[in-house]
Amino acid sequence: MEYEKYLAQAPDLIITYGTKILLALVIFIIGRWVAKILARIVRSILTKRGLDITVVGFMGNIVSAVVTVMTLIAVLGQLGVQTASLVAVLGAAGLAVGLALQGSLSNFASGVLLVAFRPAKAGDYIEAAGVAGVVEEISIFSTTLITPDNKRITCPNSSIMDGVIVNYSAKDTRRVDLTIGVSYDADLQQVKEVLTRVVTENELVLDNPGVTIEVGALADSSVNFVVRPWTKTADYWTVYFGLHAAIKIELDKAGIGIPYPQMDLHVQQLPKQ
Template sequence: MGSIESLMDQAPDLLMVYGTRVLLAIVIFIVGRWLAKSVAKGVSKVLVKRQMDQTVVGFVANMVSAVITAFTFIAVLGQLGVQTASLVAVLGAAGLAVGLALQGSLSNFASGVLLVVFRPCKAGDYVEAAGVAGTVEEISIFSTTLVTPDNKRIVAPNSAVMNGVIVNYSAKERRRVDMVVGVSYDADLRQVKEVITDVVTSHELVLKDPEPVIEVLELGASSVDFVVRPWVKTADFWTVRFDLMREIKLRLDQENIGIPYPQMDVHVKALPEQG
C-alpha cells in the first residue's frame, strides 16, 4: 500500500520529466521533417536553375531528405532516453555486413553520385561509355540507360560508366568534320583544292568561323590525299559529312579528276623448261 502511495506522490515529477522529454521528442520530429522537406525543396530549386536533369534533381533531393530524416530519428531516440551510441554501433555493424554483401551495388550507387556531381554527361547527350555508344536516356541510382542509333536500349552499370573513358559528342556546340579525299597523282593540286573548297564553302550548314582547312595531307602509295576539315554545329555533323562526301565525288567527276584505287602490278616469270 505504501509503495502505491509513494508512486502516486512521485507521479507529478515523473510526468513532468518524461512528459517534457516526449514533448521535446515530438517537437524535434516535427522540426526535422519540416527541415528535410525544406532543404530538399531548396536543393531541387538550385539544381533546376543549373539546368540539371530532372532525374538527377530527384535523386539528389531524395538523398538529402533521407540523410536529414535519419539524423532526426536518432535525435528523437536520444531525447527519449535510448542509448543512441549503442544504436549507431549496431546500425554501423549491420551496414558493414550489408555493404560487404552488396559491394557491386554500392559501387554503382557511389558512381551514380559522382555522375550527378561531376556531370560528364546528361540526358540527351550522345556518348561513348562502358564500351558502348548511344544517347543518354536516363541516369538512375544504379545504372545509366543509353539508346543506340539503331534504337537498341542499353543499360550500363554506373561503375562501368564512371570508371572508364567517357567521350561526350554533344558537350560542345561545334564539331569538326574530318574527311580524307584521295586524288590521282596526275591531277592538278591547285584545281583539286579549288573544287573541294567551293563544295565545302557552298554548303549552308558549314560554319564560316573557324574557316575550313583543306590541304594536302599525304603523298600516299597510289593517291595524293587531301584533308578536309570544316566546322559545323554538333547537331548537323552527320548531315554535313554525308552531303560533302557525295558532292565532292560528283564535282571531281565533273572536272575529270580521278580518284584512284589501290593497284598492284603482277610480273609473271616463266619457269625454266624441264628436260
C-alpha cells in the same frame, strides 16, 4: 494493493512519458518538415544551375534521407533509447553491409561524382565504358545510354568514372574530318579548287573557324587531301554525309579520278614437256 500503487503513480507516469512522447512527436514532425524544406532548396539551387532533372531529384532524395535518419535518431534519444549504442550497432551493421556491397557502393559514389562534376548530362552523346550513345538517365547506381540504332545500354557508374569519357555534345561546334584520295595524274590545284567550292557552297559549314584543305599524304595509289570544315554539333552527320556525296559528284564532273585498289593478274604459260 499492488494495482492501487500503480494507479497512484499513473498521473506521474503519464506526465513523464506523455511529455517525452509528445516532444518526440514534435521532433519528428519538425524533422520531416526540415527535410522537405532542405530537399526543396537543394532542388531549386540545382535546377537554377541547369542540372538534369534526374540529377536534381537524386540529390534532393539524398538530402531528405539524411535529415530523416538524423531525425529518427533524435526521436529515439528523446524516448530514452541509448542512441550511442544504437549508432554503434548501425555503424557496425553498415560496415558489414558495405563490405558485402562494395560494387554497389562504388557505383553509388561514382554516381555522386557524375552529379558533382557533370562530365555528361541527359541528352549528351558520349562514348564511355566501351559503348557510345545518348545519355537517357543518370541514376544512383547506373547510367542508361540509347545507341544510334535505338538500343538501351545500362552501364554501372563505376565503369564510366573509371575510364575515359568522350562527350561529343559538350561543345556547340565540331570539326568534320574527311580524307579524299585522288589520282596521281590529277592537277592538285584543280582538285583543291573543286574541294573548296564544294565546301563553301554547303550552307551548314561555318565560316569561322575557316576550313582546312591540304595534301595530307602521298599514299600507295592516291594523293590524299584532308578536308576539315567546321559545323554545328547538331549538323555534324548531315555535313559529313552530304560533303562526301557532293565531292564525288563534282570530282566526276571535273574529270578527276578517284583511285581504288586494283590487282593485276599475270598468267604465265609453262613450257611443254
